[in-house]
Amino acid sequence: MKRIALTLALTMAAASALAADARLDKAKQEGEVAFYANITAVEPLMKAFAAETGVKATYTRISSNKFVATAITEFQAGKLMADVIQGPLPVLEMLKEKGVLASYRSPAASGYAEWTRKDDAIQLFGIELVSVIYNKDLVKPADVPKRYEDLADPKWKDKIVMANPSNHPSTISWLVGLKEHVFKSEADWRAFLKGLAANQPMFVASFGPTPAPIESGQKPIGISLPKYIVTKAPAPLDWARLDNQPLLGNPRAIAIAAKAPHPEAARAFMDWWLSPKAMGMLAKDVGETVTAPGVYPPIAGIDKAKVLSIRELSDEELAKWGAEFKQIFSVR
């Protein structure tokens, strides 16, 4: 019996390896794969994929606010050039609804946690983790926040930088995430918001411009992404370890296009992207927090942090909360 099971397993493994080989051959014939994404700094991965498979990978960065408009305009004109599409989960869900995405379950994601498989098309591979980032040359260890509530301490007045909470979707979802996952009551949460607003944080358009003021000391502390500790090394950045409070982040999703011009290359790319090797590169070189089991970015202590993927907000919710945060943070 054992022998039969073993033979079966070996045959299946051999069959899937053969299938993978066949897929790669076809992908090579297709020659290239086009990747539309909002994740940044992934050029090394494009290069590694090409080196490993002989299939050229091109990367088009599309910012999240133009993503849906671009993909749908191209799709409806029959000119969507993307084979593989990566973006925030709400974006991919909208695209799926419009028929832009194909069903595909990559075998490379079989070891991933169940919650990362949203449906038959969308796979979650990462979390855009948000945390309190500070300048370790300027903030004494004793002063580093231990809880989110500490950001409302008046000692941080005029010392915080953050993305604009009235229109930056990730920041809006993060603040709402704090209400749903961290604070005991809505009153506590509102008191925290009021205190944070009273500290007059400096607003920038997105996360991208948050690390520079922290590094230079213009604002010694900020609500930002821990990945900058990796990408901006040797800048004196560190993240605040919190006592029994989780780190929250928006899930990053990937899927393949329904009318991919290079369908086999698309599947080969998705399989490769979700492999431990690619996920390892994403964590190590780009500082991303990934959902592949056991893979962590080289940020001291981050593997011990409790990480929660936050609920995606609908556009109506984003607009509603954005308007409310605008009110709360408009104090002078």
Add this chain to the structure above:
Amino acid sequence: MEATRPRLTWTLILIVGLLTLCPVAMLVIGSFSEGLNGLGTFTASKYVAVYTDPALLGVIGNTVVFVLGSSTLATGLALFLAYLNTRTDIPFKGLFRVISIVPMMIPHLLFAVSWALLLNPSNGMLNLALKQALFLDAAPFDVYTLAGMILVEGLLDMPIAYLIIAPAMGSFDVALEESSRVFGAGAWRTLVRITLPVLRPAILASFILGLVRSLASFAVPLVIGMPGRVDVLATYLYQMIATGFATDFGKAAALGMSVLAASVTLIVVYRALTSESEKFVTISGRGYRPSVIALGRWRMPMFALVALISLVMIVLPVAVLLYTSFVPYAMVPSARAFSSMGLKHWIEVLEDPLSVASLSNSVILGVGGATIGVVLSVFVAYVIVRVRTRAAGLLESLSYLSFSFPGIVIGVGFMWFFVQTPLYATLWALLVGYIATYLPYGIRPLSSAFVQVHRHLEESSLVCGASPFTTLRRIVVPLLVPGIVSAWILLASMFLRELTVSVVLSRPGTEVLAVQILRYADDGLWGKLSALGIVMIAISTALVILATALGKRFRLANTSA
């Protein structure tokens, strides 16, 4: 005798109309359509939603102050610099000419960021230096204010104003001023009563272009307005499209329509104000020679003043960029910062194949686009100035259509348009998009130059039997050389750093510099951003020097022939 040239006029209306009307028409359709892709069933709900927002009123107030302030600053400064450079014996003129157009070559995002690094109230370098030097307790300046926005936007728009005013100033008929002096008017009175009124078309052109430009400006409101919580129309539009994921560009276009209406009104007003163009003719073939006024004992103090202005507005921001490109991360200047300087960012940028590809694409688009744009502009400017029919007025308004739309929206208009054509995702789409959007940069300097060339010169040529084309080539174009050079420089450096159209249309194979810079900005990589920005400025500088030298040679060859 008024030349009407209906065939030329309508051919140009067709070409310019195709270029500018298509994306705007797509936006009009999009603003009245359900859904997100610009084509859907009719709805007026987007207009209702946009124009009933109570927050809009405050935003409009800020916008008016911002736009008027920055355009006044730009025009005033340009007038001052152009006068000193073209009409006086101030020393080191060559240097000033290059220096007064450098801000145009710096990507606006970088220019705004470097001003934030200089003048932010926490640790702005200039603020820190002044605090130490003057023993102050608090920073003397805060860039994150409406005044700060006006300063930075005004400096950014100054070169456009300069390139329109300087050629007009350079071809000024000194006889007018001499007559004024002969009749006993002093230098100041001559300036106010003769020089400035004669330059009215150029001054108005630059002022209005400045208004339109700052209305569509995005970088300054984003980088300086947002931290200072000063919302103008551009930031309001940004918030509208950034807050959700299913971005409704139709709604943004609905708001853009009023910006467009305001711009078209401004153009009509401008045409009315300069309608009696005969008044402004100064090159008539009778003793044309621009003269130089001796500054005497004011020569050195004036030079010092200009040097100070140049230092504050150009040398400092460029130095900040240079510094940022050498330090490993954003650092306030210190012994430690200087000791840790290196070439890391430069090496990474120059080894990045995408940066190299975008460099060559941008140069192709800059040189090719500016050349095509100037040729088209010569004809359009000719019709606008010489053929003052209703059709010519239509042509002028058409040329402003795409230009006056807020940048973040017009790019989407082009996408909606090009995706219906085979040009989508090619360099040609970018080329056409650039020329269509920035045509006024080519037309304005040329038409203010045209205004000053008297029709008698052409008429003499025609009477002597030369064809209209020969007249254009042998008589008009040589006199227009300063205007042509200005237009080419404006277009080339604009195309080299163009972002708003490119960010929507750029695809693999058609990468351009500004999009690459935006990618670095999205990752917060200011070092690489600055290094690539400096490369961009260096290329623009080289193009400016080349164009100026060619213009000079052409002019010399013609005057000696």
